Amino acid sequence: MADILTVGSLAAARGQKLCGWLPVAGASIRLPLTLIHGARPGATLLVTGGIHGGEYPGIEAAIQLARALDPATMSGSAIVASIASPTAFQARLQYRVPEDGLNLNRQFPGRATGTVSQRLAACIMAELAAHADAWVDLHGGDIHEQLEPFTIYSAGAAPAVRGESARLAAAYGIRYVVESDAVRGGTYGAAAAIDLPCILTEAGGVGQLDPAAQAVHSRGLQNVLRALEILPGAPEPVEPVTLLRTFQVVTSAHAACWYPVVRAGDIVRQGQPLGELRDYFGDTMAQIAAPLGGVVLYRVTSLAVDTGDPLVGIGAEDRGD
Numbered sequence: 344m345a346d347i348l349t350v351g352s353l354a355a356a357r358g359q360k361l362c363g364w365l366p367v368a369g370a371s372i373r374l375p376l377t378l379i380h381g382a383r384p385g386a387t388l389l390v391t392g393g394i395h396g397g398e399y400p401g402i403e404a405a406i407q408l409a410r411a412l413d414p415a416t417m418s419g420s421a422i423v424a425s426i427a428s429p430t431a432f433q434a435r436l437q438y439r440v441p442e443d444g445l446n447l448n449r450q451f452p453g454r455a456t457g458t459v460s461q462r463l464a465a466c467i468m469a470e471l472a473a474h475a476d477a478w479v480d481l482h483g484g485d486i487h488e489q490l491e492p493f494t495i496y497s498a499g500a501a502p503a504v505r506g507e508s509a510r511l512a513a514a515y516g517i518r519y520v521v522e523s524d525a526v527r528g529g530t531y532g533a534a535a536a537i538d539l540p541c542i543l544t545e546a547g548g549v550g551q552l553d554p555a556a557q558a559v560h561s562r563g564l565q566n567v568l569r570a571l572e573i574l575p576g577a578p579e580p581v582e583p584v585t586l587l588r589t590f591q592v593v594t595s596a597h598a599a600c601w602y603p604v605v606r607a608g609d610i611v612r613q614g615q616p617l618g619e620l621r622d623y624f625g626d627t628m629a630q631i632a633a634p635l636g637g638v639v640l641y642r643v644t645s646l647a648v649d650t651g652d653p654l655v656g657i658g659a660e661d662r663g664d
């Protein structure tokens with residue numbers, strides 16, 4: 344590892360911590376960035392929060408991690424981008440980047456000459472992921488989503504990369520772990536394509552800075568740093584993983600009002616009612632049933648849903664295809 348950790352115009356000497364900004368080329372956006380370059384050589388962990396600007400516990404866990412890490416105790420380094428979609432954060436937007444209306448976590452690996460979201464994704468890959476040996480991407484239920492905590496990583500990575508992602512997922516300490524590529528254009532899929540172990544971790548939701556969810560992320564980050572031997576000591580013991588190999592998102596076929604009857608964490612069987620879509624006069628448009636049995640990992644809580652919007656995400660232990 345180089346004696347200087349350089350990201351953009353920031354250059355941290357060994358044993359140094361630096362805060363600054365990473366400008367996104369071709370966009371009026373700069374990312375808050377902390378480089379913590381450990382006193383001794385070792386692996387480099389990338390931590391991103393706020394890819395979705397309304398997922399607050401992960402954002403706060405990233406901010407607090409960047410403040411707490413002491414390079415003198417570290418063998419290796421951490422690169423922390425606490426709010427990776429700052430204009431979405433400031434606008435309190437769910438899913439979308441305000442400049443182009445796109446979901447940043449569907450634009451990876453991005454395009455350096457594309458829209459703002461695509462440039463953001465390309466910047467994160469070229470300036471941040473390129474320096475990392477592992478990546479933790481912090482998420483949660485969005486402002487209008489209630490969520491059961493889970494961790495997800497790519498099933499399509501090379502075996503050694505997938506194995507390392509699985510090891511980090513188990514260390515993070517969230518019971519439900521999803522191994523899937525059902526969602527395209529996300530961080531962990533782009534990481535898999537460059538052989539970078541990556542986990543996307545989900546805790547919290549419905550627009551709350553929930554201390555318990557923040558603690559899930561904070562403990563997970565500490566455990567991953569220990570599992571990578573960047574921090575000394577063994578990871579804290581955690582509960583065993585329930586591995587889910589199927590992840591299916593039920594979407595709305597209508598712009599409608601949404602009345603869910605399940606909650607995150609519920610176990611549902613195939614065909615069980617999940618909720619109902621009604622028009623603006625209260626007439627039923629569609630009954631929504633579970634397409635498969637499994638655990639409800641999240642449900643949308645807003646009355647308003649648009650055509651194509653997610654309603655419920657279900658994880659299942661058996662491969663559904």
Ligand SMILES: [Zn+2]
Pocket residue numbers: 394395398448482483
């Ligand atoms: Zn998210």
